[in-house]
Amino acid sequence: MLKCGENIVLIGMPAVGKSTIGVLLAKAISMDFIDTDVYIQSQHGRGLQEIIDEDGLHEFCRIEESYISNLNCRNTIIATGGSVVYSEKSVGHLKSSGVLIHLDLSLAGIKKRLTNLDSRGVAMGKGQTLEQLFEDRQPLYTCYRDVWIQCKDKTQEQIVAEIIEKLG
Numbered sequence: 001m002l003k004c005g006e007n008i009v010l011i012g013m014p015a016v017g018k019s020t021i022g023v024l025l026a027k028a029i030s031m032d033f034i035d036t037d038v039y040i041q042s043q044h045g046r047g048l049q050e051i052i053d054e055d056g057l058h059e060f061c062r063i064e065e066s067y068i069s070n071l072n073c074r075n076t077i078i079a080t081g082g083s084v085v086y087s088e089k090s091v092g093h094l095k096s097s098g099v100l101i102h103l104d105l106s107l108a109g110i111k112k113r114l115t116n117l118d119s120r121g122v123a124m125g126k127g128q129t130l131e132q133l134f135e136d137r138q139p140l141y142t143c144y145r146d147v148w149i150q151c152k153d154k155t156q157e158q159i160v161a162e163i164i165e166k167l168g
Helices: 018-029 036-044 048-055 059-069 082-086 090-097 109-115 132-142 156-167
Strands: 007-011 032-035 076-079 097-103 147-150
Touching: 007 018, 007 082, 007 090, 018 059, 018 076, 032 036, 036 048, 036 059, 036 090, 048 059, 059 082, 059 090, 082 090, 082 132, 090 097, 097 132, 097 156, 109 132, 132 156, 147 156
Parallel strands: 007 076, 007 097, 032 076, 097 147
Antiparallel strands: none
């Protein structure tokens, strides 16, 4: 399913493991790796939460779209921020050069892992709950994904092996 030179793009909720799985997958199949959240922070010299707090959610999403829609890489594992699916332009750009893999976990599983919601840099509206965020994003992940990986009760190694098998 994966063509030579194509990217593997990981999408999903915050704390599902996109960055961790991305690094492990890149090592396992000898590809480059980029975390778009880390890339945005390094380019801006500020943390994601700082950008959201100081510039607002709308501006953060505009910044994210700008960086992602101008990302030019091949043969790379790309771990995206969970909010990437809010931008059709970003998703279209990512899909044009890669396969989108949805790492999925239940809301209960996300809640267990997401202990730093207030400081993590999660793109959420004022007063929006994690439940509302989950309900907003799940249909978008489902719509845009090429491959679905259910992460519940699986080790990181099992998830990496499943991705490799499905892309084989």
